[in-house]
Amino acid sequence: ILNVEQSPQSLHVQEGDSTNFTCSFPSSNFYALHWYRWETAKSPEALFVMTLNGDEKKKGRISATLNTKEGYSYLYIKGSQPEDSATYLCAFAHDYKLSFGAGTTVTVRA
């Protein structure tokens, strides 16, 4: 059983503040690391698929970095807005499947 861990489990952020959280995964046999955003009453939506050590990806105010040698990825939200409130999931890709972490739930307070 692959261990994909996310921390913290939840966090509350003031509107306009920046924040970041972590996903840790096995550092051996790395294929890809996915990030998804899951808003309430919607389906999970892909943010990034990261495949190379040192990868940095950006979509608007959200960015992610990847360290495959030590087995972690950070997701950053710059200048948080209420619409960023969601659960952010990371998933480790292997053997035709994704193993998901439990997620970090972000609540942005206006």
Added chain:
Amino acid sequence: KAGVTQTPRYLIKTRGQQVTLSCSPISGHRSVSWYQQTPGQGLQFLFEYFSETQRNKGNFPGRFSGRQFSNSRSEMNVSTLELGDSALYLCASSLSPKTSGRASNEQFFGPGTRLTVL
């Protein structure tokens, strides 16, 4: 382009019954994965299909089964339902390469089927 569709959206069954859930992937996507989410649990992988072949199966009892049709539509079946099977069942499709296990393509999720077992 139409997204992933799942039917039904909500389902109520009683213990011991069986249920079949359906998933239609995005046109052109040949890989379909199924996940279960229960309260307090993350998304748990059930199985993945590509071109009518199951390529991987998660750690679920044999009561959980699935199949994929030639048009890439997929169904999952749960027999002899238990209370603990109450969950949100999500399917996702992707442009998975035929022979690579790398799952490096993003997955597109459907809205899910909410199953309640009484």
